[in-house]
Amino acid sequence: MKLDVNALGTFYRMAREGTGLAAGRLTHMTDVETRAGVTKLNFMRGREIRRDFEDSTAKVGVRVELTGAIDGYSVIVFERENALRIVETLLEESATDAAVTTDDGELEEFDEMTKSAATEVGNIMNNGFIDGWADVLETVIDVSTPEFIEGHSAETFFDDVEEAPAGDDLALLFQSQIETIETQVGFSHYLFPERESMASLLEQLRASDGIEYDKLDGFDRMAERGAEEVAKTATTLTGIETSVEIRRLNFVSLETIPEQVPDERLVGVAFEFDGLPSGYLLFLFDEESANEIVDAMVPMEVDEDGFGQMGQSAIKELGNIMASGFLDGWANVLDTTIDHSTPEFIHDIGAAAVDPVVIQLGEEQEFAFVFDTVIVADGQEFDCEIYAIPDESDLERALNDLDVDRIEQAPTTAEFQDVTDT
Amino acid sequence: MKTYGTEPGAPTPVQVGISELTVSDGDDTLKSYGLGSCVAIALYDPETEIGGLAHTMLPDGDAAENSDRKPGKYADTAIRALLRRMVERGASYTSVEAKLAGGSDMFEFDSFGDGVGQRNIAAAKAELEKLGVPLVATDLGGDRGRTVEFTPGTGALMVKSSNEDGTQEVTEL
Numbered sequence: 001m002k003l004d005v006n007a008l009g010t011f012y013r014m015a016r017e018g019t020g021l022a023a024g025r026l027t028h029m030t031d032v033e034t035r036a037g038v039t040k041l042n043f044m045r046g047r048e049i050r051r052d053f054e055d056s057t058a059k060v061g062v063r064v065e066l067t068g069a070i071d072g073y074s075v076i077v078f079e080r081e082n083a084l085r086i087v088e089t090l091l092e093e094s095a096t097d098a099a100v101t102t103d104d105g106e107l108e109e110f111d112e113m114t115k116s117a118a119t120e121v122g123n124i125m126n127n128g129f130i131d132g133w134a135d136v137l138e139t140v141i142d143v144s145t146p147e148f149i150e151g152h153s154a155e156t157f158f159d160d161v162e163e164a165p166a167g168d169d170l171a172l173l174f175q176s177q178i179e180t181i182e183t184q185v186g187f188s189h190y191l192f193p194e195r196e197s198m199a200s201l202l203e204q205l206r207a208s209d210g211i212e213y214d215k216l217d218g219f220d221r222m223a224e225r226g227a228e229e230v231a232k233t234a235t236t237l238t239g240i241e242t243s244v245e246i247r248r249l250n251f252v253s254l255e256t257i258p259e260q261v262p263d264e265r266l267v268g269v270a271f272e273f274d275g276l277p278s279g280y281l282l283f284l285f286d287e288e289s290a291n292e293i294v295d296a297m298v299p300m301e302v303d304e305d306g307f308g309q310m311g312q313s314a315i316k317e318l319g320n321i322m323a324s325g326f327l328d329g330w331a332n333v334l335d336t337t338i339d340h341s342t343p344e345f346i347h348d349i350g351a352a353a354v355d356p357v358v359i360q361l362g363e364e365q366e367f368a369f370v371f372d373t374v375i376v377a378d379g380q381e382f383d384c385e386i387y388a389i390p391d392e393s394d395l396e397r398a399l400n401d402l403d404v405d406r407i408e409q410a411p412t413t414a415e416f417q418d419v420t421d422t
Numbered sequence: 423m424k425t426y427g428t429e430p431g432a433p434t435p436v437q438v439g440i441s442e443l444t445v446s447d448g449d450d451t452l453k454s455y456g457l458g459s460c461v462a463i464a465l466y467d468p469e470t471e472i473g474g475l476a477h478t479m480l481p482d483g484d485a486a487e488n489s490d491r492k493p494g495k496y497a498d499t500a501i502r503a504l505l506r507r508m509v510e511r512g513a514s515y516t517s518v519e520a521k522l523a524g525g526s527d528m529f530e531f532d533s534f535g536d537g538v539g540q541r542n543i544a545a546a547k548a549e550l551e552k553l554g555v556p557l558v559a560t561d562l563g564g565d566r567g568r569t570v571e572f573t574p575g576t577g578a579l580m581v582k583s584s585n586e587d588g589t590q591e592v593t594e595l
Binding site for chain 1: 527528531532533539588
């Protein structure tokens with residue numbers, strides 16, 4: 001089974017189109033104005049999907065079985081609270097039985113009626129997605145009767161699905177946001193296709209030689225090693241105990257990248273890197289975290305407003321060492337050499353820091369693989385978002401050159417740390 | 423239709439995301455956040471109070487395959503699409519004026535050449551010139567990010583940027 005950027009681009013358009021249709025139908029049903037927000041296509045291992053479920057928030061989902069152009073399962077998962085709010089809006093709109101809500105008007109439990117309303121919402125959204133996919137693929141996909149699922153753990157949602165990925169298997173995850181005027185209804189959309197059905201779909205969509213699906217494992221290993229190196233160097237340099245909270249490989253259209261950066265002033269360090277692959281690397285901190293880092297790294301009291309000479313050079317130094325660690329992690333997995341530029345300091349609105357990079361890459365490519373990583377500290381402000389955006393053709397080349405057997409033999413480093421459980 | 427969070431008398435600005443363009447009229451505000459090297463193109467017809475905002479990221483749409491699908495992504499195709507949609511709504515081509523903001527060069531990377539912001543600025547100016555649309559005000563270049571808010575009814579383009587010390591600068595174009 002092989003895939004290429006064209007095939008992934010089609011999947012991305014499917015996700016986007018599906019979210020648009022799902023948003024439209026939700027608007028129609030609830031009479032609340034909505035629009036499709038950020039859409040991401042992720043590759044995740046089975047164990048990470050399971051880990052996502054272990055954040056102790058209750059979740060509800062609606063699962064359907066697909067047949068036709070795609071065989072497998074499609075599962076929409078909401079946080080339980082979000083699902084309740086949607087159902088509440090829905091029932092208010094249809095002006096039905098007030099008895100479903102408590103005295104303060106808040107819906108707290110799913111009963112038969114609200115359960116069926118939630119299933120209806122999930123089903124309409126599922127159908128929106130699947131109709132969107134069918135449009136993009138110009139084909140027919142049949143959908144089974146929806147199943148309502150409620151629970152805390154991944155087992156409830158996936159364990160009886162044969163196609164669900166085992167610990168080490170990679171799965172495709174569509175992550176979408178539907179926005180109302182002031183709030184966002186986030187949900188995750190998992191697609192577990194049968195391997196054979198996926199293979200024939202990819203075969204059909206592929207426009208170039210592409211890369212072996214199994215080499216995507218190299219991606220994952222790159223993301224893992226890069227993130228670990230960064231957390232390690234950050235801890236060594238600042239004395240702040242840090243760990244990797246999120247690391248995810250997204251495939252997105254370039255213009256989505258600035259949209260997902262927080263809309264506030266951030267402190268950052270940017271690099272260009274050159275080698276196989278070449279690309280750009282950004283470390284972004286919120287102002288509070290940046291201040292803590294300066295305090296930790298500059299021993300004496302500094303009397304300067306904002307980020308002056310001392311503060312800037314401390315942040316740049318940290319960025320520089322984290323960048324070396326990150327890219328060394330990649331180079332080790334890919335068995336190549338990657339050099340990086342001197343750091344560029346930035347203190348500005350988040351999106352403004354990212355758009356130059358997106359523009360430069362946009363001359364040649366429409367989509368990008370983004371290695372999203374978030375590093376956090378326990379009990380202290382140290383939130384660092386890392387965006388690593390390699391040049392697409394370089395990355396494809398690097399992966400193609402990769403010897404998958406060698407990855408298997410590469411030493412497995414420390415287990416992915418579970419900071420959310422503490 | 424019920425819309426969440428809207429208060430009477432305080433219209434929510436319409437967000438124009440990167441690569442998007444929107445045409446509107448009257449008191450509606452169109453807003454683009456966090457422009458770095460992107461260029462915001464505001465066109466308006468003072469007589470009919472019809473105008474539009476595009477948040478463009480690349481210079482040359484004529485050379486790109488997907489500019490039909492995403493005209494707002496490129497400076498040249500965005501200007502033409504804005505003009506066409508404004509005229510369709512009743513604006514008169516000959517009275518349309520333009521304002522530009524953005525196109526900063528935030529980083530000095532070797533791979534950026536002359537600067538990605540500069541390329542966008544040049545393309546937007548060239549297309550306006552070609553179509554004979556007068557450019558009446560600009561806030562371009564530099565190395566700071568900008569957030570813009572455009573009101574087609576008055577033609578006012580508010581440009582916000584932040585200084586290094588955290589203070590905000592607002593310029594009205």
